[in-house]
Amino acid sequence: MNKNELNSKWENIASFKNKKGYKALRITAVSIPDLFLATDEDGHRCLLLFLPKKVDVKLKGVDKSKLLISFLPSKGIVLIKLKDFDFKDLFDDLILSIYSKINLISKPVQASEEFIKTFYKWALFFEDKKVKKLGEELIQGLFGELFVLSQYLNESNPSNINSILDSWRGLYDAANDFEFDLKNIEVKTKKESTRFVKISSEYQLEKVLDKDLELVVVSVKLDLIEGKSIHDMLLEIVKQVRENLGDLSILYQALNQKGLTLENLKQYNNYRFIVTKTESLNAGHDDFPKLSISNIVSEVSNLKYMLRVTQLNQFLIESKKY
Template identity: 40%
Template sequence: METMSWKLMKILTALKTQNFPFLKTHFKNMRLEQLETQWKRIDNKEIEDGFHSIRISPDSIPDLYIGFDRGGLRNLILSIPKPHSFRFKGVAKQNLSIDYFEESNHIVIKLISSVYSDLFNDLILSLYKRICYISNAEDYGNELIKAFYRWSGFFTDYTTNGLTDDVIKGLFGELTLLKELVKQSDSFSIDEVLESWKGPYDARNDFESDTKCTEVKTKEETKTEVRISSEFQLTLTPDKSLTLCIVSVSVNHEDGLTISEQIDSVKELISERNGEMGILINALLQKGLFGASLPLYGHLKFKPMEMSFYDCSADNFPKITTLNITSGIFEVSYNLRISQLEEFKISQIKL
């Protein structure tokens, strides 16, 4: 890392005393738009030394700042009160770096590529929620360092060939169910809910918890059937129930959402419940749904209309599985006529 003798302490101490009326709200549940507003309020004119920066929140016990450096790059800056200090060498990953400035006693995480600005905001909010009420400097300093290593892999450049419209529609349906599950969760159960989303990892079922599996099928609202793509999708997992969730959507509706907007709405709910955003980010990265790739799918808009849930665990539920297929037959796909599933319906939600 480049060594810089920046007068950070002087700069940040002065900023700490400034009055920013927009920060007078309670920031325990800081949201993405609030953080982005703060970035816009920082004077980003050319500077010769240090940062143009602002303290994230007056509610935070640690002195945590966001700022632009002289290269116009975004930085997260943690001021460590003396006599506490940290001893580590700076680390530069592909699009993210961390360094410790001993003279001013600051730890700085720098975003090297602006392509990842949204993801950098997610990192900041996740860290802020973890440390805002921690008073021990060693504890919150170590949390920041751990956050860097926990998140740095997300800032790696991935190559993707793009996803088909049908795949995007399917992921939109999965996110629609995830959104409902997050709404029903609280700060104690939110991370478990996020961990249950297995669809992006190409698991057998789209959602799996300790006791239940759920397979999600997304269809246009006028369609009367759904496609089961293999004999494995509706095969029961031992000691777990299996539910089929059919999400009906209106395609290209004027009130529809792009998949990027749907992701943002899920992020907002996670933030409100103090969930670990990294769990969602890691799942989205499996499909390349981040940063510059998201605009590729901006032409697709979906309006969720309803979700219907069916009990696939029933013995007479119409399905082809590994247990009832004749030996030698494999890679089976088939359609299910929704009208024939009425007796197995568990519930229905209008969206």
């Protein structure tokens, strides 16, 4: 089951004529649980799990502004309803996540438990959070991180894509933006004409024991016509994850750390960038010029300084022009 197949089924349901109540269609013939797509009389999209009448579902109904879940014991149905059509793409991702988790489960109780657990995991992503509006510097920095993530996802496959998604730690306020098994990566995004990047703490370029440390400098230029926004980059990443059968909840959970969603990132579409070059530097080298926790006195803290990247060619690992 993929996004295109799901869209086709929604179109089939929309074509049903003269039918009162719910219009429903089994999500796929190969699913062991009785899982159905549906729309109610008001056109709200729903996901229905039919259970044997003897199954007792322990569920306290949740009714939020955009999403609800309830159990109809007289009909043996666990129902999820989308109440805000603007979130239909995210709702489809929720459906695909539930399907991937339960489609091979033969025990109804186990299927219902996994159905409900997945709902609660995803419900957080449908909430509106009041967040402070991002400034241009933060937008540019997030764009660079998303670009680097997308580059790694280009080389991914279904067996490693979730670990790549898990490696992105920038929105969790971790010391480095990416944490892999063998190396950490700090991403700095700058205008192509700028010679410096800002190091915002003594921990950012601190090498972890038994791991390499790379500083990836992403050079960009503003271009309102040909450039991409952070929303555009996120849509590309969502597409990459879907194509490789990855777990999108990992991505949405990261965004949720800062109250970011596909919807509220649209407000920054007037900031559009083109990546002109990336440079990977060996920041773990003993001679790399930096101020970090291991080479400053303990009385000094909360460091912020500028690093001139144009004079670091001796530490260059790779340079790419776009």
